[in-house]
Amino acid sequence: MTSSAPEPAEPSLVPGRDVPATGGPRPAVVPARRLAEHLVGGRSVAAGGARTLQLVDPATGGAAGELVPADDDEVAAAVDAADGARAAWRRTAPGERAAALRAAAAAVRADADELGALLTATTGRLLGQARASAEVAAELLEEAAVTGVLDTGRSLGGAVDAVDVVRREPRGVVAVLTPWNDPYPAAAGLLAAALVTGNTVVHKPSERSARPGLELGRRIAAALPDGVLSVLVGDGETGAALVADPRVHVVAHVGSTATGRRIAAVAGARGGRVLLENGGKDALVVDEGVDPAWAAQQVALGAFTNTGQLCTAVERVYVHEAVADAVLAELVELAEGLRTGDPADPGTTLGPLVDERQLDLVAEHVGEAVAAGARLLAGGARVDRAGCFYPATVLDGCTPAMRLMTEETFGPVAAVTRVASFAEGLDRADAGAYGLAATVLTPSQAHALEAAERLEVGTVKVNAVFGGAPGGSADPRRGSGQGRGFGPDLLGELTALKAVHLEAAPTS
Known part of the structure; x- marks a missing residue:
């Protein structure tokens, strides 16, 4: 799956003109040779796992350092933080949650040059497009800040001496697993929808774009209370441990169909909810x-x-x-x-x-x-x-x-x-x-x-391969996944409905 939002219009590919803008010279962003940290509950924590993964610079084919994936104990610690923070976060007023997302969007937009250069250095995406994808991430955070406060439930036409309402409530802890190919919008759309509806989140970006995912998460987490958002650096083993944790209520995955089906089998067997935006042809x-x-x-x-x-x-x-x-x-x-x-x-x-x-x-x-x-x-x-x-x-x-x-x-x-x-x-x-x-x-x-x-x-x-108005929603079909991966309907996927009937107690 590419992204959890409609694609922005891309520049022309006609030779000799409309070369994608780069926003000036390349910022001096060189990823560290060793990535050995996670963001647990919003705070940086040194990685303690024994495994390492070798990274490659796609532009040169040479070694680009290594990362240390989160082990089972570090996954459990991130879920602990999310589980511990969810009671207070769900009781935070929707307007306050929306304000936090607007602050996060401002931070992402302010650092779009740095985030774009980091994505280019990590995955080889053209610099102009990489920077634009960071801007789209900021837009998605802002969009959720608006839509997240509009539909929080509805009233019903019951008896005149009673009140009947349907409440939308957060589902709990959400695991967000995202790909390397368009990591900023894919993550931002899901993180924003989960957070604005009162869920807490553990995010694992692809190991191929681990540092961009960590840096995006760092900017979003800075606007949130401790524990509400964690980011784990890791690979499939890290993701599998996260999916299997019984305290994770929803798994939202953007990536391959084969991985999505394995996630659905594991999470489904323990009663977890799964959102999948998977392969396409x-x-x-x-x-x-x-x-x-x-x-x-x-x-x-x-x-x-x-x-x-x-x-x-x-x-x-x-x-x-x-x-x-x-x-x-x-x-x-x-x-x-x-x-x-x-x-x-x-x-x-x-x-x-x-x-x-x-x-x-x-x-x-x-x-x-x-x-x-x-x-x-x-x-x-x-x-x-x-x-x-x-x-x-x-x-x-x-x-x-x-x-x-x-x-x-x-x-x-x-x-x-x-x-x-x-x-x-x-x-x-x-x-x-x-x-x-x-x-x-x-x-x-x-x-x-x-x-x-x-x-x-x-x-x-x-008549256009790219584009689309904000607020669109879609259900992928067949092997491409299940559930609404973007737009206001995504908020419904991340909330549970509760009917409440209220009558006055008889007076003595």
């Missing part, structure tokens, strides 16, 4: 009658932004045969015009993949597709330089039998299939194991409405 359908250059730009944005490492990246493209040749010609030109390099360099328009493991998977999917008959039009081989770089790649003639069209690739690959009609494009787009989002490009209002009705996905986007 998003499709884009190009109708006849569209402008080929514009359509190619939309495909490029969807397939190549953040080097294809977004949950809602475009991974399957179904192009009407009437415009296929023209769209592909434009798309190849865009792909070949992207420049790989240092993600902090303003001239770089395609950053590295997060690590060698991800690069190997992308190369494997592309190689298998070419061997099975797909026609390689651009890219298709590792970039000959240090670091985890793979070029923007365009393939034509892809088929449903290829893993490139069925499994998450998570790389800068536009896999194209030609279709004879818009209806065929919708049929193919709606097939598969995932149902996160889909895009259609069409000049026909009738086709746009048909897509909105027929596509069994959480989000349908018409």
